[in-house]
Amino acid sequence: MTGLSVAAVMAAADAGPVLAGEIFPLSGAGKVRVTYNWLYSALNVDPNDSSPFVWVFRKMPDGSIALSPQTQVDGLTVFVSLYPDDSLRFVAQVQWPEPDSGYPEWNTSPEEMTLTGLDLLTVELMGANGSYIGVDGSITQHGNHAGYLILSNGGTPGPSSKFFVAVQQNLQAKAQAPLFASRSEADLRSELQRHGAGDSGALATVIRAAAAR
Numbered sequence: 001m002t003g004l005s006v007a008a009v010m011a012a013a014d015a016g017p018v019l020a021g022e023i024f025p026l027s028g029a030g031k032v033r034v035t036y037n038w039l040y041s042a043l044n045v046d047p048n049d050s051s052p053f054v055w056v057f058r059k060m061p062d063g064s065i066a067l068s069p070q071t072q073v074d075g076l077t078v079f080v081s082l083y084p085d086d087s088l089r090f091v092a093q094v095q096w097p098e099p100d101s102g103y104p105e106w107n108t109s110p111e112e113m114t115l116t117g118l119d120l121l122t123v124e125l126m127g128a129n130g131s132y133i134g135v136d137g138s139i140t141q142h143g144n145h146a147g148y149l150i151l152s153n154g155g156t157p158g159p160s161s162k163f164f165v166a167v168q169q170n171l172q173a174k175a176q177a178p179l180f181a182s183r184s185e186a187d188l189r190s191e192l193q194r195h196g197a198g199d200s201g202a203l204a205t206v207i208r209a210a211a212a213r
Contacts, residue, residue: 003176003177003178004175004176004177005117005119005120005121005177006019006057006115006117006120006121006122006123006165006167006177007115007116007117007123008117008175008177009170009175009176009177010057010059010065010115011063012174012175013059013172013174013175014059014172014174015059015060015061016058016059016171016172017056017057017058017171017172018057018058018059018170018171018172018175019056019057019165019167019169019170019171019172019177020054020055020056020057020070020167020168020169020171021054021055021057021165021166021167021168021169021180022052022053022054022055022165022166022168022210023055023163023164023165023166024163024164024166024203024206024207025045025134025135025159025160025161025162025163025164026122026159026160026162026163026164026192026195026196026197026198026203027134027135027158027159027160027162027197027198028197028198028199028202028203029045029047029135029148030045030046030047030049030050030206031045031050031053031210032044032045032053032055032150032163033045033046033049033053034053034069034093034094035145035147036073037095037104038142038143038145038147039085039091039093039140039142039149040083040091040093040094040095040096040097040104041073041078041093041094041095041104042091042092042093042147042149042150043080043091043092043093043094043149043150044140044147044148044149044150045135045147045148045150046145046146046147046148047148050206050209050210052210053069054069054070054071054168055067055068055069055070056068056069056070056171057115057165058110060110060112062112064112064113064114064115065112065113065114065115065125066079066080066110066111066112066113067079067080067113068080068094068110069094073094073106074106076106076108077108078094078095078106078107078108079094079107079108079109079110079111080092080093080094080107080111080113081093081094081096081107081111082111082127082128082129082152083096083097089149089151089153090127090129090131090151090152090153091149091150091151092127092133092149092150092151092152093107094106094107095107111128112128113125113126113127113128113133114126118162118195119191119194119195120177120178120191121164121165121166121167121177121178121180121183121191122162122163122164122165122191122192122195123162123163123165124157124161124162124163125161125163126152127152129152131152131153131154131155132152132154132155132156132157132161133150133151133152133154133161134150134151134152134153134154134157134158134160134161135148135149135150135151135160135161136148136149136150136151136160137160158196159195159196159197159198162195162196164188164191164192164203164207165177165180166180166207166210167179167180168180168181180207185204185205185208188204188207188208189201189204192204
């Protein structure tokens with residue numbers, strides 16, 4: 001099978017790594033990345049950083065998914081987990097506090113999420129806590145970095161909880177999503193506009209520019 005949506009590929013795939021790509025929230029501002037050793041290596045969107053950051057979508061045996069950065073850290077594959085901060089917001093991060101030592105530990109165990117397909121490459125994600133995963137409305141400044149945190153607190157979906165998956169590589173032969181570099185900017189703009197992107201033209205240009213790197 002070829003040319004399937006991200007959701008259809010995940011449904012048809014075997015358990016294990018399925019596809020790799022960058023993740024762009026439809027609310028704009030950039031791409032989802034991890035800033036290591038910042039707020040327990042939190043996922044965030046940094047409007048000033050357009051450097052590549054590739055994610056691997058993994059299918060779990062029960063059909064849920066888990067996310068991990070494609071590049072290992074300290075020789076480890078780390079996974080996104082949700083952890084309540086001091087304000088009881090569930091923050092997406094790849095470390096968590098280790099109470100006995102006071103130092104953070106890498107999360108090397110997949111944490112399950114639910115993926116819902118909205119279009120060919122556009123999806124929604126929900127955490128195990130039953131809330132949508134999305135981009136915080138306010139930028140967080142801490143130490144030497146500022147970014148829009150990725151939280152799992154949303155009860156109602158919107159542009160901040162809708163994500164375009166710029167697929168760069170299919171990791172299984174049995175079901176494949178279209179690579180985003182093969183899609184025209186007009187196709188990208190149309191898909192983004194259908195799902196409420198704030199500026200579909202500008203976002204399509206940003207996503208297409210990533211294909212050139």
